[in-house]
Amino acid sequence: MGSGIGFGKTIVFGEHFVVYGLPAIASAITNTTRADVKRINAGNYRLIDNRPETPGYKEKKKEQQIDSIKRIFGFLGIDPREKPVEIVLSGELVAASGVGASAASCAAIARALNEEFSLGLSDEQINEAAFEGEKGYHGTPSGIDNTAAVYGGLIWFKKNLSGGENTIKRIKIEPIEIVLGNTGITSNTSDVVSDVKKKKEANEREFDKIFRDYERIAEEALNAFKENKVEAIGKLMNKNHALLQRIGVSCDELDELVKIARENGAIGAKLTGTGRGGLMIALTPGKELQERVARAIEETGKTVFRTKIG
Numbered sequence: 001m002g003s004g005i006g007f008g009k010t011i012v013f014g015e016h017f018v019v020y021g022l023p024a025i026a027s028a029i030t031n032t033t034r035a036d037v038k039r040i041n042a043g044n045y046r047l048i049d050n051r052p053e054t055p056g057y058k059e060k061k062k063e064q065q066i067d068s069i070k071r072i073f074g075f076l077g078i079d080p081r082e083k084p085v086e087i088v089l090s091g092e093l094v095a096a097s098g099v100g101a102s103a104a105s106c107a108a109i110a111r112a113l114n115e116e117f118s119l120g121l122s123d124e125q126i127n128e129a130a131f132e133g134e135k136g137y138h139g140t141p142s143g144i145d146n147t148a149a150v151y152g153g154l155i156w157f158k159k160n161l162s163g164g165e166n167t168i169k170r171i172k173i174e175p176i177e178i179v180l181g182n183t184g185i186t187s188n189t190s191d192v193v194s195d196v197k198k199k200k201e202a203n204e205r206e207f208d209k210i211f212r213d214y215e216r217i218a219e220e221a222l223n224a225f226k227e228n229k230v231e232a233i234g235k236l237m238n239k240n241h242a243l244l245q246r247i248g249v250s251c252d253e254l255d256e257l258v259k260i261a262r263e264n265g266a267i268g269a270k271l272t273g274t275g276r277g278g279l280m281i282a283l284t285p286g287k288e289l290q291e292r293v294a295r296a297i298e299e300t301g302k303t304v305f306r307t308k309i310g
């Protein structure tokens, strides 16, 4: 049997902007998805998906998941009709929008197949296979989610728009507590990314200005991380959220979670990932603050993840 894991992730700065070659900062979280692969006799592959989920997530992503797995097999040069396998997905990462669930599963499956078929792939090649799998979930992924899922830690990521190597730099920090608040809404990355593209095409000048403002935020955030200036990181997250609202990827439910987090002392809060549902990230250094913010959100009936970045 072959096994592998993929980390969940949270984007601290730069979702959507990263698609256009602007830098983003993402962190793996401690929660992971695990894949176990074993050979079976029946033709083709069988998938057993035991991941915990936001209700409806797996059903909504079913078609995309089939396409994704097909792409991973193709990339690795394995034909499951000739070498049938059973893939079992498990782990404590909740399958939800905004937490990198699809990328974590792609990384886990690629690692498990690599082990079962003794392919001897490097992390870089696993990342390429996971990137290929991510295309099944949305045609034009930036690559940030699979990179965080494969490597872990806090990373500075810049997509190379000419197709060459992406810039990936590790940022070393003392881990900081965060709260991820779940709207419970499953969003479709493909649709939201394509809506942003249309809006950008219709408002080139406004978007140019937003992109320049965002770029400054990302540079300042990198310095703030390096100098351990947590207050500054929080303020920059708030500014990043305001820009995400302007490009049209927030929603009432996310704005409400951001408001509750800030009112209860979060240093900064913003949507994370695709938006229009999915998750909100709040920066809550220290167990006490993390607990206060997490409880305030839970009191509204929403679920949260208490975890750390870095």
Ligand code: MEV
Pocket (backbone or CB within 6 Å): 011, 014, 015, 016, 017, 018, 019, 098, 100, 140, 141, 142, 143, 144, 145, 189, 193, 273, 274
């Ligand atoms: C999704 O987690 C992040 C987006 O920026 C899309 C991508 O980077 O591929 C919205």
